[in-house]
Every structure is written in C-alpha cells, then in structure tokens.
Amino acid sequence: MKVLITGGAGYIGATIASACEDAGITPVILDDLSTGRADFCTGRAFYDGDIADAALLDRILADHPDLDVVIHCAARIVVPESVADPLGYYDANVAKTVALLQHLRDRDITRVVFSSSASIYLGESGEGxxxxxxxxxxxxxxxxxxxxxxxxxxxxxxxxxRAISLRYFNPIGADPQLRSGLQNPQPSHALGRIMSAAAAGTPFPLTGTDWPTRDGSGLRDYVHVWDLARAHVIAVQRFDEIATADEPYQAINLGTGSGVTVRELIAAFEAVTGEPLEVVEVDRRPGDQAGAFAIVDRAGDLLGWRAERLTAEGVRDALAWAQKLATLG
Known part of the structure; x- marks a missing residue:
C-alpha cells in the first residue's frame, strides 16, 4: 500500500509516516515546511509545497499513480494565533482543504483519513x-x-x-525510536509548559483549582502520539471496512478513555524525573474549561484499537525527544 500524507513533515504526520513504514505501507509526504522539519522526511518521497497547488498535486499523482489513501494532517494549529488571524486559518485549513479534495476527486482519489480534533467538543464538564x-x-x-x-x-x-475523521484528544510524547517529535522546543500545551518550567527552575502556574474534577485541577485525555499513529495505520488498512458505500463517513475519537488532571500530570512528571516541581496556584484564565476525556467505544468497534501507552511513557518520550532536539538545532 501507498499513502499520501499532507503535513507529513510535522510532529504527528511524521510519526504516522514512521508507523506506516513499520507496517509495510509506503508514505509519500507533501509539506510546505512552514512548521515541519525536512529531516523528518529523510529517505521518504517528499514534495515541498502547498496542498492547494494543482500542478504539484498532478506531479505527485503522476509519480505515484498507485496511491491508496490520503492522510490529511496539514493544518495551522496554534489556538491564540487562530484568534488573532481567523481569516488566515480559514484559508489554510478550510479553503485549501476544499481545493485539495476537489483535485483528488477529479483524479479518482477518494479515500481520505482526516486529522480532526477533540477541541470541537464543548468540554465543560470534565467528563467523558x-x-x-x-x-x-x-x-x-x-x-x-x-x-x-x-x-x-x-x-x-x-x-x-469516503472519509474517516479521527478526533485526537491531547497528543503527548514522541516516536519511541525518536525519529520524530514536537518541532517546537517550548510547546504551549500543559506538559510542554511543565517541562519549560522545570528546565528554567521557575514555578509552574496551575491555572484553576476549583474545576469539577477529582482534585480541582483541569482534566485532559493525554494520548501518546505513537498510539495515534497506530490508529492511522489501522484506518488505512481497514478503510473499506470502516467507510463503506452505505456509511461513507465515520468520525472516531482517539484517546485513552480516561482523563488525567493537571495535578496527576505533574505527579507523573515528577515520578519520571525524580525531581519535585514547584507549583503556584493561580486563577482560571479566560476561556479555560474543565476539559473532557474520550469515550472510545467506537474506536474499539471500528478499528479494534485502544491506547496502550501510559502517561508516564508519554512524559518519558517527550523528555528524551527534547534532549535530542537540543542537539539537532
């Protein structure tokens, strides 16, 4: 099998590419390198450019007429940036996706696995x-x-x-073989901020301690990026069983099935590093939510998939990747 991965030079896309290769699936990468890393594409068929570039898409399809599925990961993903530049985000993530889909349809490439997000949910309750x-x-x-x-x-x-939308909850960690990981040395998610605070020797601000969760801190479903990558491999392998002629569209949650509070994430970090983390409790920020975790019954039914890696493994792999990234520059 052969798949086209848009955004395949990014954190998740590159990890999916490695999982595909490990499973005997050949990845072809399309990425404009606006945030991705070219070294993530070493040894792979790689095309540098825009997903809406018709001439480039034609060249890819001419070079690889045996593409079976498109895994669409390419997107701008920074929430505050999207608030400041909504038009840019609607153009990059929506308008260009429509152009991509139209071009693929016109060339009879009709199987799509889409990288969606649990951020579409309300997420106020701290529940599943x-x-x-x-x-x-x-x-x-x-x-x-x-x-x-x-x-x-x-x-x-x-x-x-026909399409499968995989709704990611909160990816953490790195490829366990350290072939890829987060490109940003100072990621803005909770684990990234914990790592940054520990490295700088500054207190970690715990934002909100009165949420309706078991310990009052916010709750998220932290799923290891390698587990996410495995789910994409299964979605590709079982595509025709999942997105059928009768049910050509499926949306599937990808998470662990249980939430981790910020206090629990801090405890996991301390257990992995063997060092205490100084924490300062502060008020909720505007727009914060209690969070939610994935109910993953559909992933089990349709993919036969469940997350296998623990939060501590995600922390350990994220720290190992951060060390490697510092040497890569």
Missing part, C-alpha cells in the same frame, strides 16, 4: 464525551476542524469521497 457529544468549537482553529468534518460528511453523502 463520545462522538455524539455537543459540538461547540472554542476557537477559530477548532471551528476549522469542525468545518472540514462537515465538508467531508457532505462530500461523502454525495459520493465524492
């Missing part, structure tokens, strides 16, 4: 959400993910494509 949970994107970034899902759903209903 399944795929029928209320949709309430909290940022332009999250809205772009929901809009692309709706576009895929409508296109599938028309017969233009």
């Amino acid at each position: 959400v399944d795929e029928s949970a209320p949709i309430a994107p909290g940022s332009p970034y999250a809205t772009t993910k929901w809009m692309v899902e709706r576009i895929l759903q409508d296109a599938a209903a028309s017969g233009a494509v």
Whole structure:
C-alpha cells in the first residue's frame, strides 16, 4: 500500500509516516515546511509545497499513480494565533482543504483519513464525551476542524469521497525510536509548559483549582502520539471496512478513555524525573474549561484499537525527544 500524507513533515504526520513504514505501507509526504522539519522526511518521497497547488498535486499523482489513501494532517494549529488571524486559518485549513479534495476527486482519489480534533467538543464538564457529544468549537482553529468534518460528511453523502475523521484528544510524547517529535522546543500545551518550567527552575502556574474534577485541577485525555499513529495505520488498512458505500463517513475519537488532571500530570512528571516541581496556584484564565476525556467505544468497534501507552511513557518520550532536539538545532 501507498499513502499520501499532507503535513507529513510535522510532529504527528511524521510519526504516522514512521508507523506506516513499520507496517509495510509506503508514505509519500507533501509539506510546505512552514512548521515541519525536512529531516523528518529523510529517505521518504517528499514534495515541498502547498496542498492547494494543482500542478504539484498532478506531479505527485503522476509519480505515484498507485496511491491508496490520503492522510490529511496539514493544518495551522496554534489556538491564540487562530484568534488573532481567523481569516488566515480559514484559508489554510478550510479553503485549501476544499481545493485539495476537489483535485483528488477529479483524479479518482477518494479515500481520505482526516486529522480532526477533540477541541470541537464543548468540554465543560470534565467528563467523558463520545462522538455524539455537543459540538461547540472554542476557537477559530477548532471551528476549522469542525468545518472540514462537515465538508467531508457532505462530500461523502454525495459520493465524492469516503472519509474517516479521527478526533485526537491531547497528543503527548514522541516516536519511541525518536525519529520524530514536537518541532517546537517550548510547546504551549500543559506538559510542554511543565517541562519549560522545570528546565528554567521557575514555578509552574496551575491555572484553576476549583474545576469539577477529582482534585480541582483541569482534566485532559493525554494520548501518546505513537498510539495515534497506530490508529492511522489501522484506518488505512481497514478503510473499506470502516467507510463503506452505505456509511461513507465515520468520525472516531482517539484517546485513552480516561482523563488525567493537571495535578496527576505533574505527579507523573515528577515520578519520571525524580525531581519535585514547584507549583503556584493561580486563577482560571479566560476561556479555560474543565476539559473532557474520550469515550472510545467506537474506536474499539471500528478499528479494534485502544491506547496502550501510559502517561508516564508519554512524559518519558517527550523528555528524551527534547534532549535530542537540543542537539539537532
């Protein structure tokens, strides 16, 4: 099998590419390197450019007429940036996706696996959400993910494509073989901020301690990026069983099935490093939510998949990758 991975030079896309190779699936990478790393594509068929570039897409399809599935990871993903530049995000994530899908459809490439996000859910309760949970994107970034899902759903209903949207919860960690990881040395998610605080010797601000969770801190479903990558491999391998002629569109949560509070994430970090982390409790920030975790029954039913790696493994791999990244520059 052969797959085209848009955004395949990024954190998740490159890890998916490695998982595909390990499973005997050949990845072809399309990435404009605006945030991705060229070294993540070493030894792979790589095309540097825009997903909406028709001439480039034609060249890829001419070079690889045996593509089976497109895994669409390419997107801008920084929430505050999306608030400051919503038009840029709607252009990059929605308009260019439509152009990509139209071009693929016109060349009879109709199987699509889409990198979606649990940020589309309301996420106020700290409880589990399944795929029928209320949709309430909290940022332009999250809205772009929901809009692309709706576009895929409508296109599938028309017969233009068949699609599987994989709704990621909170990816952490790195490829266990350290072939890829987060490109940003100072990521903005909770684990990244914990790592940055520990490295700088500054207190970690715990934002909000009165959420409706078991210890009052916010809750997220931290899923190891390698588990996410494995799910994509299964989605590709079982595509025709999952997105059928009768049900050509499927949305599937990818998470561990249980939440981890910020206090528990701090404890996992301290256990892995063997060092205490200084914490300062501060008020909630505007826009913060209690969070939610994935109900993953559909992933089990349709993919036969479950997350296998523990939070501590995600912390350990993230720290190992950060050390490697410092040497790569």
